[in-house]
Amino acid sequence: MSTPGQLIDGKAVSAQVLAEVTADVAALKAQGVEPALAVVLVGDDPASHVYVRNKVLRAGEVGIRSLEYRLPAEASAAEVLALVAELNADAGVHGILVQLPLPKHIDETSVLQAIDPAKDVDGFHSENVGGLSQGRPVLTPCTPAGCMRLLRDTLGDLSGKHAVVIGRSNIVGKPMAALLLAADCTVTVLHSRSKNPQALCRKADIVVAAVGRPRMINAEWIKPGAVVIDVGINRIEEDGKNRLVGDVDFASVQPLTAAITPVPGGVGPMTIALLMQNTVTAACQQHINSAPAASEEATCRSAC
Numbered sequence: 001m002s003t004p005g006q007l008i009d010g011k012a013v014s015a016q017v018l019a020e021v022t023a024d025v026a027a028l029k030a031q032g033v034e035p036a037l038a039v040v041l042v043g044d045d046p047a048s049h050v051y052v053r054n055k056v057l058r059a060g061e062v063g064i065r066s067l068e069y070r071l072p073a074e075a076s077a078a079e080v081l082a083l084v085a086e087l088n089a090d091a092g093v094h095g096i097l098v099q100l101p102l103p104k105h106i107d108e109t110s111v112l113q114a115i116d117p118a119k120d121v122d123g124f125h126s127e128n129v130g131g132l133s134q135g136r137p138v139l140t141p142c143t144p145a146g147c148m149r150l151l152r153d154t155l156g157d158l159s160g161k162h163a164v165v166i167g168r169s170n171i172v173g174k175p176m177a178a179l180l181l182a183a184d185c186t187v188t189v190l191h192s193r194s195k196n197p198q199a200l201c202r203k204a205d206i207v208v209a210a211v212g213r214p215r216m217i218n219a220e221w222i223k224p225g226a227v228v229i230d231v232g233i234n235r236i237e238e239d240g241k242n243r244l245v246g247d248v249d250f251a252s253v254q255p256l257t258a259a260i261t262p263v264p265g266g267v268g269p270m271t272i273a274l275l276m277q278n279t280v281t282a283a284c285q286q287h288i289n290s291a292p293a294a295s296e297e298a299t300c301r302s303a304c
């Protein structure tokens with residue numbers, strides 16, 4: 001078990017994940033498969049540009065080929081869908097990520113639904129969303145999967161724990177709740193219409209904050225001894241400086257917790273590491289499915 005206020009080092013755990021992925025990439029390459037990830041960025045949101053650059057850099061470090069597609073903010077939905085169709089048809093591309101948010105005139109759901117579920121390394125296609133909820137082994141959203149890895153490394157078995165997820169977005173809150181349920185937690189999901197959210201959160205053994213409100217979760221929300229995962233990434237100006245802060249008021253909450261993730265250096269690096277892992281899983285599965293029945297030794301990796 002952990003000592004009070006232990007820092008959960010997402011950078012260190014993500015380095016472990018990336019080391020595992022590097023070995024898996026090498027194994028795939030030995031079988032003649034070069035895992036490739038296509039990242040599609042529409043428009044010129046500066047934060048999205050930073051994220052995409054980090055993803056491309058990380059891919060290079062683990063040996064994954066990355067392809068970057070940039071479309072102008074005025075691109076039509078038809079243009080984005082045409083690019084997705086082209087990437088779906090390209091057997092040399094194993095993973096497709098369309099960076100969110102998309103410009104307002106493009107319907108996100110129809111773009112996400114156009115991605116081949118086998119290449120959907122974000123796990124946002126309804127086929128993968130449904131599979132997660134049914135407990136099938138599908139591509140799983142990177143941020144919640146990264147949070148689960150941190151929780152398992154910290155607590156081991158999560159069975160019977162009361163987990164409170166704050167936020168119910170499709171990309172974080174809902175898949176996080178599904179993964180915690182699959183791990184046999186008792187799960188409560190809080191959102192902007194919840195009554196007495198603070199009192200409910202105070203009952204939690206595990207708190208996952210994915211709200212997008214700087215430092216909203218303070219000591220009043222936390223039961224002593226809880227484990228706290230802060231997904232929030234908020235850029236604020238403070239004391240004349242630009243700062244990156246989470247949804248948790250780290251200074252007041254840390255002393256109460258058994259363990260807590262920092263921002264930055266917590267969930268963020270895990271998201272990118274899990275994206276690389278999903279890309280390798282997708283490449284491996286596509287390789288196995290394309291191999292003729294005779295070469296069933298095409299099991300490049302224990303995970304598939």
Ligand SMILES: NC(=O)C1=CN([C@@H]2O[C@H](COP(=O)(O)OP(=O)(O)OC[C@H]3O[C@@H](n4cnc5c(N)ncnc54)[C@H](OP(=O)(O)O)[C@@H]3O)[C@@H](O)[C@H]2O)C=CC1
Binds near residue numbers: 167169197210233234
């Ligand atoms: N570290 C990482 O890798 C990632 C970090 N993020 C960060 O995580 C945060 C959440 O992202 P995302 O899920 O996309 O955000 P969304 O804005 O899509 O969702 C926010 C959720 O928080 C709920 N909420 C808002 N205000 C309150 C409140 N006062 N009390 C309770 N619930 C509230 C909303 O409720 P309702 O549904 O009722 O509106 C909604 O469900 C952001 O800071 C984002 O930057 C996101 C993705 C990856």
Ligand SMILES: Nc1nc(=O)c2c([nH]1)NC[C@@H]1CN(c3ccc(C(=O)N[C@@H](CCC(=O)O)C(=O)O)cc3)C=[N+]21
Binds near residue numbers: 051054097098143266
């Ligand atoms: N299709 C899609 N998939 C996503 O996974 C996706 C997305 N769209 N849109 C935006 C959000 C946000 N997101 C982050 C990834 C890494 C960090 C990260 O590495 N954060 C660093 C700090 C980075 C910095 O300094 O800005 C950290 O927390 O240590 C943060 C946030 C992925 N998202």
